Amino acid sequence: MASLILSPAEQDYITRGVEKGLRADGRGGLDRREVSLQTNMISQANGSARCRTGHLGVGTDVLVGVKAEVRTWTAGEPEDRGAVECSVECSPSAAQKFEGRGADDLNVELTQLLDRILGGPQSGIDLGALCIIPRQAYWVLHVDALVLDVKGSIADTLVWAARAALLSTRLPRVVVESVADEDGNMQSEFDVVDDPEDQVPLQGAEDLPLAVTFSQIGKRYVVDASEQEDAVTQARVTVAVSPQMDICAIQKGAALRGFPPSLLTEILHSARTVAREELLRFKDLFAAASAKSASGADEPSTASTFIGTF
């Protein structure tokens, strides 16, 4: 991802700053930039969210939509479970390096990360509840993310947006009934209730984890690396922590060096500390965002409203 080339003097300034615990923008090692959250802005999706990490309302911007689909069971698939399918796409308008096939590697890396966090029981989502009729039909949740702007720390923003989108997801209610066919065998049939008022939230969405990405710069590490810090990052690891403070998933950033074992232990330890604060912050922002979307206030995002001060 290091398309930005820094001069040796800048690299030295950033590295030494990180080692001293005072970064180029004044933050400490474990401080995150401001995050803004918006939910339910896509009416066609079952749930959606947009998350932005950055200074002064501009920065990494990720839009996530969740679409639920009923799928017929085919042999070989798990019998009594639903599924979550993730896909991440970096928009070429976000950065020049994403043009053409430039974003392919990053798309794969981020899709894999999201799959790793959401794809199994570690996600907290009750996959059993997504099964409609065993061996017959189940819900598939398509979690589609679009990265609209990049200013460092894509993974964290992506997981924030995905968590908010899944929390705001409402599934149509399904009525299952048993009917006897000609031979007298009992057959299950289902009916999706087509009423926008009669929808149920996703079970277990409150247990979804949040991710914290650590970037090693020099001898120390930081969370929420800026674009310039990304350019001098030696190694990167994303840790997903559930609200129960369990580590649910770990993924190391591609094509970089490794961590010294002692540093990794320290990182896993501080991941819990950071995640605890993050989850509290998420809770507040999500509550504010849902209240805003429920009241139907169609306010433009901070990016344009802030300029008006002068």
Next chain:
Amino acid sequence: MPAGDADEHVGGGGRIGMGVAGLGPAKRGGGAADAVVRERIPPGREHDALAYLTDPKQGDVKTLTAQARTLRKVTLRRRWQALYDEYWKPRNRLQLDLEAASPISPTTRRRRMRDTPRPQTDRVAGTPSWDAARCMDVDMEAPAASVAARIVTPGSAITSDPAFMRGHGTFGEGGTIYSSVAGVVERINKLVSVRSLKQRYSGEIGDIVVGRITAVGSKRWSVDVNSRQDGVLLLSSINLPGGIQRRKSESDELQMRTFFAEGDLVFAEVQSYFVDGALSLHTRSIQYGKLRNGTFVSVFPQLVPRSRTHFHTLPCGVDIVLGVNGYIWVSKHVPAAAVEANAEHIYSDKNEPIADEEREAIARVANCIQLLNRLYVKITETSVIFAYEESLGHAAKDLLALDTATELAHGVAARLKQQSE
């Protein structure tokens, strides 16, 4: 003949001859005749006068022809005036005046516009007068004369009047001029252009810029200067370490990366243009050269005004280089004497030791500059100092949070306003 008397005479078609004939043969066709004719003939009666004057029975043909010519001119001019009144005056609601944009309320401005006498359209017929040319008709419906009313987005129709020429940031289709960028409409006489809110830097000779080396070529470096194309720094336009004066040899060519390598930041001046418009830079001064000991901030180039000096030492012990191209370098203060003493090391990549307080001050100044950029305020030494002083009540890392920033914005706005008064 007194003027009042003449007015009586021109009342009817039969008697108008007396007044006009009274001009005398000596004044034919001249400026004076023009004035008299204009004075004597009331609007709407030109036809009668013309019929009389072109009748050969009425006297000396030569005089009459000259007077008729004058009369035609006057008639034509009056028609243009009528056209102007009808066509232009209703459009005067939108004033294209930047200074009129903010401090006065739209009501006051409208009142002022009504009360100020308009300059008489008495020049060449057909040229809209001064204020007409400065008035704007972005679809005529905008409510108030403000900058907001002149903001257009790509594809907005600006005017369909064929009198205007399209300038930068516009395109024409079917006789209408549209905006091709998002920005503010500006008009200079008949040229309509749109100044975009975001734009690339367009260089001028003598500009002080900060650039980043993107490639090392033969005898030259390519430099990213936030412009449409990369600038060029020729090997012949740099200073050698220690200020040695000699021609650059082949051995210098082989060790170009010891001077500047890819990614290095350069403080340079625009020396000239190449034929394709690319900028040629030079660093032939002790203050120019490689940048060290600090951090880089990128802002909108239009926010950095050209000024006498672009290298400032702030009272807080931080040096800033305000590149006209919107690239800004914030670094630890190094006294000029120390720089000159170390002339051998101008191409060094090593930072000097930076104390924590200095680091904090650099971070604070860098954040202040980002804040000013976000607020779309001109970035000058003064505005940076104001923002810095206003920010002292907050921790450097909190400056870029929205609520703190909004609070600071009001403080800085008040200080800047106070200073300009």
